[in-house]
Amino acid sequence: MRKLTPLFLIMALVGFSFQHTISSQIDPSRIFLSPGASFWGGTDSLGRDLLQRSLRGAGLSLLICLFSLILTYVMGMVLGGVLSFWKRANHLVIFIVDVFDSIPNFLLVALFSILISRGFVATSSANAAFSILVISIALSAWPPIARYVRLEILQLKGKDFLNATIVLGGSPFYLARTHYLRAIWPWVKLSAAHSIPQFILIESVLSFTGFGMNSDYATLGYLIFEGWKNALIYPHLFVVPSVILCLIIWILTWGLQETKELF
Amino acid sequence: MLSLLSSAAKPFFDLTFKFLINFHLLLIIIFTIFYFVPGAYIDDEHFVENTSVAGAVADKPDFFFSVKDSLKAFYSLDFGMAYHNRNSKVIDIVWKKASYSFRYLSTSILVLFFFSILISFFIVRSKNRRHFLLFFRGLNQIPQLVLIPVVIYFFSYAFSIVPLRFDPNSRSSYCFVIFVLLIKPMGQLIHLMVERWHREKSETYVQFARAKGLSNNRILFVHMFKNIANSFLGYFLTIVLQLLTGNFILESLYSIPGFGLGFMDSVSQRDLPLVVGYLFLFSSLYLTLHFSVQIVFMYLNPKLRESE
Numbered sequence A: 001m002r003k004l005t006p007l008f009l010i011m012a013l014v015g016f017s018f019q020h021t022i023s024s025q026i027d028p029s030r031i032f033l034s035p036g037a038s039f040w041g042g043t044d045s046l047g048r049d050l051l052q053r054s055l056r057g058a059g060l061s062l063l064i065c066l067f068s069l070i071l072t073y074v075m076g077m078v079l080g081g082v083l084s085f086w087k088r089a090n091h092l093v094i095f096i097v098d099v100f101d102s103i104p105n106f107l108l109v110a111l112f113s114i115l116i117s118r119g120f121v122a123t124s125s126a127n128a129a130f131s132i133l134v135i136s137i138a139l140s141a142w143p144p145i146a147r148y149v150r151l152e153i154l155q156l157k158g159k160d161f162l163n164a165t166i167v168l169g170g171s172p173f174y175l176a177r178t179h180y181l182r183a184i185w186p187w188v189k190l191s192a193a194h195s196i197p198q199f200i201l202i203e204s205v206l207s208f209t210g211f212g213m214n215s216d217y218a219t220l221g222y223l224i225f226e227g228w229k230n231a232l233i234y235p236h237l238f239v240v241p242s243v244i245l246c247l248i249i250w251i252l253t254w255g256l257q258e259t260k261e262l263f
Numbered sequence B: 001m002l003s004l005l006s007s008a009a010k011p012f013f014d015l016t017f018k019f020l021i022n023f024h025l026l027l028i029i030i031f032t033i034f035y036f037v038p039g040a041y042i043d044d045e046h047f048v049e050n051t052s053v054a055g056a057v058a059d060k061p062d063f064f065f066s067v068k069d070s071l072k073a074f075y076s077l078d079f080g081m082a083y084h085n086r087n088s089k090v091i092d093i094v095w096k097k098a099s100y101s102f103r104y105l106s107t108s109i110l111v112l113f114f115f116s117i118l119i120s121f122f123i124v125r126s127k128n129r130r131h132f133l134l135f136f137r138g139l140n141q142i143p144q145l146v147l148i149p150v151v152i153y154f155f156s157y158a159f160s161i162v163p164l165r166f167d168p169n170s171r172s173s174y175c176f177v178i179f180v181l182l183i184k185p186m187g188q189l190i191h192l193m194v195e196r197w198h199r200e201k202s203e204t205y206v207q208f209a210r211a212k213g214l215s216n217n218r219i220l221f222v223h224m225f226k227n228i229a230n231s232f233l234g235y236f237l238t239i240v241l242q243l244l245t246g247n248f249i250l251e252s253l254y255s256i257p258g259f260g261l262g263f264m265d266s267v268s269q270r271d272l273p274l275v276v277g278y279l280f281l282f283s284s285l286y287l288t289l290h291f292s293v294q295i296v297f298m299y300l301n302p303k304l305r306e307s308e
Helices: A004-016 A050-084 A087-102 A105-117 A126-156 A160-167 A172-208 A220-229 A236-256 B002-036 B067-075 B090-125 B129-141 B144-158 B171-201 B204-211 B216-254 B259-268 B272-300 B302-307
Strands: none
Touching (some): A050 A172, A050 A220, A105 A126, A105 A172, A105 B216, A172 A220, A172 A236, A172 B144, A172 B216, A220 A236, A220 B144, A236 B144, B002 B067, B090 B129, B090 B216, B090 B259, B090 B272, B144 B171, B144 B216, B204 B216, B216 B272, B259 B272
């Protein structure tokens, strides 16, 4: 059950993110309402239900996180695999990973998103903003995965069973599919699951700093930033998205934590 | 004597060489962005053209067209002009903002370095470490994005202990900024360190030292600390990156005119040369930190010296 809770949460929130009507429910007669029986999370400056907006924002954050996770791992695995067969790549790979490691992830994503968005006519389109976020997060997060995959493959390379497969006529594709991929698959599953909270946080910080999607598709970081502007008078604007972000991070990490306690 | 000196100096020179190579490679990456991304580098003459002295600089060669000029730009860290501050060079703006932030960032990093070791040591020695660890575990679950605004809200809005906005003349503002920056990174570092201390406790050499009758403090600091220094180095550098990310959030919320706010402004204005300038600043800052921490630990732990 503990392992399934994060999965159910992700599915529910991602499903909720497709509710397009939420952002258009503007009602000037109910602006800045405090949390109550009719609106559990209160309302924002345009009279929209804040709890619904926050849940939808959380779903969008998760969606961005899932897409970037898939792209990151595909890139990392493919490039790591290719680099492991290129003998002269040692110093190059170490340098690239060093440089990527020396810049905070958030800054790299910011740089990539600026560089990518220069190619678009305007980033006001939701799809374009979504793609830019996904691609830039993936571009900044692939090097550690490539490094690990490369090391694993290099460790496997001299093994007898692999030599036997080559002698028996196994193609490189067969080798990659049946031996290398199987060897790294448990690590990939575990590492991907542990990266989800981290990716959500990166996405939230990006939205917070203005790199995210526009206000119609506001994610949690954007809602927190918007709420902070009026936090002195209407604290619920800031508290509701913050609590939801904390809860999501807590549930995701709780579901993945090992039950064995250190003390 | 000479061999002793050379053995002490060699790792330093090795690391310096590695640092210089990394720094040059970083510069190459930055200048490659300038070369390949249109609009990333704005030379002086683009702005002078509008004034009366345009004729005087019209013959000036473009960026990268002359090897001499390119090398000069490379080593003088000439990142061109910013889009929105037409009279200022990127490097000047970046340096001005950075020197503002360094006033409290340097203190924060030093405090993080020493206090995390000390506090983790005291927690390991304490009988109530379970409670401490539970507290730190809870703290680690709260993202910086939420923690920093909440702390600012309580200290400045709700209880008015510190000013509503950052005041450069007030000492309490500086202390508050350092405190807010350090809550989360220090909690994480202490948590990681305490767990690491505990894992190390089950090693044979620790049990042997205990069997010899050595005191707990001596075992922890003289025997165990050298062995966990390498892990601490890795943790510390990762946590410093978090501290820098926290700095962006803090500066934008508490109106501190440092490089975090400067970076945010340059991003919102789409000022690409300035963004690249800030990236150079962060990377070189991190490289320098990496280098200095490695040197400290290399002299602490001979094992690291040998592995180098």
